[in-house]
Amino acid sequence: MTISRRGFVGGIATALGYLGFGPNVDLWAQGRRGGAADQGAAALAGRARASVEEYDAFAKISSNENPYGPPESVMKAMTQAFKYANRYGYPDGGIVEALATHHGVKPENIMLGAGSGEVLDVVGTTFLEGGKKVVGVEPSYSQVYSHASGIKADAILLQLTKDFRQDIPSIIQATKKHYREVGFVYLCNPNNPTGVIVTKQEVKQLLDGIPEDMVVLIDEAYHHFVDDPNYATSVPYVIEGRPVIIARTFSKIAALAGMRLGYAVAPAELIRRMRPYGIGSINAIVKWGGVAALKDTASQAHVKQVTIELRKKTTSELQALGYSTIPSEANFFMVHIKRPVQPVIEEFRKKGVLVGRPFPPMLEYLRVSIGTPEEMTRFTTAFKDIFATTKTTAQVG
Numbered sequence: 001m002t003i004s005r006r007g008f009v010g011g012i013a014t015a016l017g018y019l020g021f022g023p024n025v026d027l028w029a030q031g032r033r034g035g036a037a038d039q040g041a042a043a044l045a046g047r048a049r050a051s052v053e054e055y056d057a058f059a060k061i062s063s064n065e066n067p068y069g070p071p072e073s074v075m076k077a078m079t080q081a082f083k084y085a086n087r088y089g090y091p092d093g094g095i096v097e098a099l100a101t102h103h104g105v106k107p108e109n110i111m112l113g114a115g116s117g118e119v120l121d122v123v124g125t126t127f128l129e130g131g132k133k134v135v136g137v138e139p140s141y142s143q144v145y146s147h148a149s150g151i152k153a154d155a156i157l158l159q160l161t162k163d164f165r166q167d168i169p170s171i172i173q174a175t176k177k178h179y180r181e182v183g184f185v186y187l188c189n190p191n192n193p194t195g196v197i198v199t200k201q202e203v204k205q206l207l208d209g210i211p212e213d214m215v216v217l218i219d220e221a222y223h224h225f226v227d228d229p230n231y232a233t234s235v236p237y238v239i240e241g242r243p244v245i246i247a248r249t250f251s252k253i254a255a256l257a258g259m260r261l262g263y264a265v266a267p268a269e270l271i272r273r274m275r276p277y278g279i280g281s282i283n284a285i286v287k288w289g290g291v292a293a294l295k296d297t298a299s300q301a302h303v304k305q306v307t308i309e310l311r312k313k314t315t316s317e318l319q320a321l322g323y324s325t326i327p328s329e330a331n332f333f334m335v336h337i338k339r340p341v342q343p344v345i346e347e348f349r350k351k352g353v354l355v356g357r358p359f360p361p362m363l364e365y366l367r368v369s370i371g372t373p374e375e376m377t378r379f380t381t382a383f384k385d386i387f388a389t390t391k392t393t394a395q396v397g
Contacts, residue, residue: 059375062354064192064222064332066255067371070289071299074254077292084284093288099263102294103235108268114281116221116249116262121147122277123184123217123245123264128153132183135175137166139359141192141219153183159361164194164326168202172209184215184245189234190222193359193367195328200232207242215243215270222330224253225304231329238265245270250286252331253300254293259286307331307370314368314376318383332369334362337387341366344386351382 060067070078077093084090100107113119124147128134134148138157145155156178158170166187175182185206189198198206207216218234237244245266251257261282264274293300311333315325318335326334337344341358344366348355353375356367368379 057352059353059371059378061369061371061375061379062356063257064252064330064369065257066253066303066331067375068255068303070255070293071296073296073299074256074289074292078259078285078289081285081288087284090284092284093291095287095290098291098294099265103238103265105235105239105265106268109238109265109271111264111266111271111274111278112280112282112287113262113264113278114260115251115257116219116247117143118260118279119245119247119262119264120144120217120219122274123215123247124148124153125151125277126274127183127215129183133178133181134184134186135171135178135182136186136188137171137191139193139362140166140186140188141221144186144217144219154181156182160194164196166191166196166198166202168198168206168209172206175210175214179211179214182214184217185210186217186219188219188221189231190226190328190330192219192222192330193332193334193356193362193365194326195222195330195333196326197226197228197231197329199228199230201230203232203234203237207237207244213243215245217245217247219247221247221249221252223248224300225307225331226329227308228329235265238267241267243267243270245274250290250293253303254290255303256286256289256293259283259289261286261290306373310370310373310376314370314380317380321384321387323387326365332356332367334365334367337364337366339364347386348379348382351378351385353379353382355379 081093096107096110096112099110111119111122113122120143124134124144128148128151131153133154133156134144135156136144136158137160139160145157148155156174158167158174161167171185175185187198187203187206189203190196191198203218210216220233223233233246234244235246238246245264247262247264249262250259251262264271266274311328311331315333315335318325323338324336328334341363345355345357356369359365359367370376371379
């Protein structure tokens, strides 16, 4: 099924209707525009700004963050960099060079952004000029599509398969059918909100199946959490010179969501086209933190391990209660709650647990981020309470 921009905007309107957005809503989110809602803080829609104490008291499993915060190595680097807070032409720790070395590319293949959200916006502004369309799936990370709508471009959106995968043959077909109208193809891998990967074989199938000059944006925000051997980063395609743009972020496993640092890896010619649209608003502190994060692989490996363990534990507990979950390779998962999700989101909030927003058309699926062990215990306790109450009410009725 193909959905135009009008259909997408209608879907977003449905979601906002569920959320009850008002003109003065405070979202408590780190994202930008469509990304803010996508990160789940919309559970608080319609509420006045809360105190620091109230915010800190919530179990925050709505926005796919690293709940443990930056490791000591990163905190030390950022603290030392505060001496440059009053300067413009400060030393930046060599962040671009460090990223280029990390990926085996040249500095000219790297573009920094204030989180990968800025990279996604820049790609949209660059390649959707003149009313071009982006081809992708729904649900996925909606900031790409909302940005397209905001610049009066369009989106060709395809449904997921029955097993919640991105339908590569349909993406190829739609791209070829609308070739002259398409600015780029978008893949979120692993996909947000499902956590399902596009295998390395499927990525190759896509790139080999579409016109060779078609730009493909591959969002690898959750790359670091994947364990499936059928998955691989698509950076090698950049090295080959294919028109592939990889978006990465320090907001997830590196725990720098509030500091805003992301980047693109792409052929130099694409970077040159994109660079004029970048804001260049990354601060001195996070650049040094990013360099330190790249070096501290041990801390990231630990976060990945505990996250996967907690994901498996929590999904097993939900399955034992009779609620199926979508197999995820990210630091979040979706559970089928068998009823409209928005009232359940509010019930969790009342119990001090923030969970993900609705993701049309999957309006009976709840996205849950993996928090600390204590936060996940609070989630499962609240889940049992909410759904036990629901069953009791139904029996009485």
